[in-house]
Amino acid sequence: MTTTAAAATPATSAPFTLPAPAAGHPSAPCVPSGHALGGPWPASARPGAAGELLIGGVGLAEAADRFGTPLYVLDEDEVRARARAYRRALPKAEVFYAAKAFLCSAMAAWIAEEGLGLDVCSAGELRLATAAGFPPERILLHGNAKTPEELRLARRLRVGRIVVDVLSEIPRLAAISVADAPQRVLVRVVPGVAAGHHSAVRTGVDGQKFGFRIAGGDAAEAVDRILAQPGLELTGLHCHLGSQITDTAPYRTALDRLVELLADLRDRHGVELPELDLGGGHGVRYRPQDEELDPARFAAGTTAHLAARCAEHGLAVPRLLVEPGRAVAAPAAVAVYRVLAVKHTADGRAFAAVDGGMGDNPRPALYGSAYDVRPVGRPTAGTATGVFDVVGRHCEAGDVLVRDAQLPADLRPGDLLAVPAAGAYQLSMASGYNLVGRPPVVAVRDGRARLLIRRETVEDFRAREVGR
Ligand SMILES: Cc1ncc(COP(=O)(O)O)c(C=O)c1O
Numbered sequence: 097m098t099t100t101a102a103a104a105t106p107a108t109s110a111p112f113t114l115p116a117p118a119a120g121h122p123s124a125p126c127v128p129s130g131h132a133l134g135g136p137w138p139a140s141a142r143p144g145a146a147g148e149l150l151i152g153g154v155g156l157a158e159a160a161d162r163f164g165t166p167l168y169v170l171d172e173d174e175v176r177a178r179a180r181a182y183r184r185a186l187p188k189a190e191v192f193y194a195a196k197a198f199l200c201s202a203m204a205a206w207i208a209e210e211g212l213g214l215d216v217c218s219a220g221e222l223r224l225a226t227a228a229g230f231p232p233e234r235i236l237l238h239g240n241a242k243t244p245e246e247l248r249l250a251r252r253l254r255v256g257r258i259v260v261d262v263l264s265e266i267p268r269l270a271a272i273s274v275a276d277a278p279q280r281v282l283v284r285v286v287p288g289v290a291a292g293h294h295s296a297v298r299t300g301v302d303g304q305k306f307g308f309r310i311a312g313g314d315a316a317e318a319v320d321r322i323l324a325q326p327g328l329e330l331t332g333l334h335c336h337l338g339s340q341i342t343d344t345a346p347y348r349t350a351l352d353r354l355v356e357l358l359a360d361l362r363d364r365h366g367v368e369l370p371e372l373d374l375g376g377g378h379g380v381r382y383r384p385q386d387e388e389l390d391p392a393r394f395a396a397g398t399t400a401h402l403a404a405r406c407a408e409h410g411l412a413v414p415r416l417l418v419e420p421g422r423a424v425a426a427p428a429a430v431a432v433y434r435v436l437a438v439k440h441t442a443d444g445r446a447f448a449a450v451d452g453g454m455g456d457n458p459r460p461a462l463y464g465s466a467y468d469v470r471p472v473g474r475p476t477a478g479t480a481t482g483v484f485d486v487v488g489r490h491c492e493a494g495d496v497l498v499r500d501a502q503l504p505a506d507l508r509p510g511d512l513l514a515v516p517a518a519g520a521y522q523l524s525m526a527s528g529y530n531l532v533g534r535p536p537v538v539a540v541r542d543g544r545a546r547l548l549i550r551r552e553t554v555e556d557f558r559a560r561e562v563g564r
Pocket residue numbers: 194196197215238297336338339340375376377378419420421422423520
């Protein structure tokens with residue numbers, strides 16, 4: 097067995113804007129020396145000279161040198177283009193970006209500017225978004241366990257819609273709402289549809305904590321109780337099936353059940369609810385071979401079906417609401433790590449240990465999620481490859497970021513590795529494990545980089561300590 101350790105890497109935490117690279121520089125945006133990478137990489141990804149990889153016209157190796165690693169590089173144009181694609185594909189729908197995928201003030205501003213709404217599920221997300229100037233009327237609040245303070249805050253800020261998840265929320269909300277300025281609410285229902293990449297994220301089925309079951313009458317009872325409250329305006333039904341769904345069939349099944357419930361409510365109460373929220377869950381490519389569910393395919397698979405089902409039941413077609421998170425954010429970011437140690441074992445295994453891991457990306461450890469990875473920053477064309485497990489630096493054997501990655505056989509400490517599709521449910525679920533500190537986020541666009549979130553330091557941890 098051989099183990100090698102890397103020299104310390106620079107870690108810039110002060111706000112910094114990269115100067116536009118000079119023409120001819122490896123990361124100069126106007127002279128890309130290769131083609132778009134496709135697959136899970138942002139549309140702007142271009143190979144540069146000497147093994148460089150450009151995102152938004154900025155070289156990842158150059159950014160790593162300036163900002164330190166691990167580093168998350170977020171392509172602003174990719175976020176905006178994905179937001180726009182939803183509006184184009186679903187012109188009659190209302191599209192809410194699910195903030196849980198990743199939220200910061202810049203992201204909130206881009207989403208607002210692109211005309212989407214925002215789905216939040218905590219006072220933290222709500223406060224950050226509104227402090228960044230996000231219009232509260234375009235915000236929708238979720239949560240299976242909203243605190244009384246969160247409900248009051250939502251009312252005070254005049255949040256557009258609240259999704260009711262439990263009966264006790266109804267009198268609580270009614271007590272702080274008035275008939276002449278009613279709170280718009282939706283009822284979250286469980287359609288009994290299993291979909292999503294892992295059992296932990298399948299929320300459309302019975303036996304999990306979210307929503308009201310249609311079967312058995314729980315959803316109908318919630319509707320009855322809301323309709324009895326003059327301070328609440330029931331605008332529709334909501335469901336969220338799961339996450340990383342690549343097929344439209346589960347959404348059609350959910351629509352069948354929601355439309356049946358709409359017809360039942362019309363027959364029993366004489367009300368036709370004008371909104372149907374299908375939640376999010378649209379899948380993205382983490383690896384070149386993965387399938388994605390893009391907005392156009394989602395629209396093609398759902399909108400005509402909804403209209404047909406409504407026609408069968410003699411219902412006016414409700415307005416569709418959708419809440420994509422991953423599909424807007426994930427493909428827009430690339431995580432950049434530096435190799436700290438390379439280990440070859442006598443039984444033929446090879447490990448490349450990097451300076452991040454489950455602390456900044458818990459998804460492989462939580463769900464067994466698979467990722468692509470490629471070396472950046474030195475020429476590797478023609479180099480023999482070997483199979484490596486790319487592992488993190490945290491104190492668990494399960495801290496594996498990418499299993500069986502094909503990487504240059506001569507991989508060595510100091511090398512940089514880039515992992516695409518890093519924009520969703522990585523930093524938003526990042527932890528303080530081992531007090532490593534969460535990585536910075538740099539936005540890139542038109543060959544310029546700007547620091548959005550600085551690296552978390554031990555001083556941030558110490559700042560929360562108030563006693564000993
Ligand atoms: C209610 C709700 N809406 C939207 C989303 C966003 O899901 P995704 O990021 O998979 O699109 C989630 C998370 O799965 C959710 O729970």
